Amino acid sequence: MGNKTPLYDLHVKMGAKVVDFGGWDMPLHYGSQLEEHHKVRKDCGMFDVSHMNVVDVKGEHVRDFFRLLLANDVAKLKTKGKAIYSCMLNSKGGVIDDLIVYYMDDQWFRVVMNAATRDKDMAWVNSAAKEFGGITVTPRNELAMIAVQGPNAKEKVYQALGEALRATAGSLKPFHAVMVGELFIATTGYTGEDGFEIILPAKAAPFTWQMLSEAGVSPIGLGARDTLRLEAGMNLYGSDMDETTTPLESGLAWTVALEPADRKFIGREVLDKQKAQGIPRLLVGFVLEGKGVLRNHQKVQCAGAGAGEITSGSFSPTLNQAVALARVPAAVKIGDRCTVDMRGKPATVRVVKYPFVRNGKSCL
């Protein structure tokens, strides 16, 4: 028996096939993963992401703490509610976790981290906070989180939870959050679609879920969450990057702030060195030219460049063909053809820039 979110009973009632995910009993799908995927791309759907780790970090010098802890620079966060995506690195430049940090006020930042990495994340953050001094770290286990995503997501949220939200949350730019009473509403997500992520008291979650359901928002399982994020070209921790890879090798250079040069964040020395010597491996997109499905860990050969491996492979329901993220030698170029070992048979893939899909449309 794993951990259960406050919405577990509702998932079972709605017909979910429940699987273990990082120690949590979570819905994989509620019937058809493909239908759920299309629903989010064409209309909207809701995800229970209450298993994710919401942590409030407070202190007089909390901004300086995060400037040390994270590879991205929270000095970019100038207006309250603004968020950034970042990796948290170990001293070797390897990724401990990826996260979103929200600037709430000058003494309060809210972080959302992955569920499966909870224990090591908390150990790392607590030990860094202790060393830094004057920082309190509070896991908010009494909170739940619901993501509502899709072109019609925002309208459905206003319909379900009140028109008043239009005035407060409707004007938020992407990657911003606002507190509305007990609701924390953010314009973040993991699907490449418009929508909100709502953090709320666990006791209010079942009622909120039911109100959304009555407004016609379909529940979406982790299966579709994975194909949606892959199409959107978003990394998955543990698959596309981990403690043995740097963000520069993981398609996440855009999330690493090497300027200003005097900001000493954890892992920086390795990244500076890697950048100076040339980054050996890259994350690229693959599109399979024939039939079949690309899978994690399949081996790749790229003529003249060397060997690589698929880090996230699946079937793209929007494109109706297999796509993947793969880590390959840096000499591989967009437009190249590589050969994937698919269950003992060679298959040709085209190297493409990702994302594969944004706002319901193919980017290829």
Place this chain on the structure above:
Amino acid sequence: MSNIPKDLKYTKSHEWLKLNSDGTVTVGITHHAQDLMGDMVFVDLPPSGAKVTVGKECGVVESVKAASDIYAPVNGEVVEANSALPDSPETVNKDCYGAGWMFRMKPANPAELNGLLDAKAYEALVASEKH
């Protein structure tokens, strides 16, 4: 709950077989198998005329989640593959014992069919895999 028709034969690798009046057998994958795999997105079947060997892979089904070989349930020759399936693999999820059939074959030795599982034995196998 798994749906296991009484009038079919089954393999331990989750194929079903139906004996036809002309002596051929129709082969597909069971309700339990398609449920475990989830939404099918790709089906590769043996061509008509292919000689297949019992217990050896002769086709592939892939879902969003996983790939799985289809094993020949008996020795023999394929006489027809379900040509509609490659373009609509979701039929395997919707109607695995009907329109989702995979191929029809002529057994080399019809006595081999006696070695397959009946519905009751297959039900016990499924139950034992669940926990």
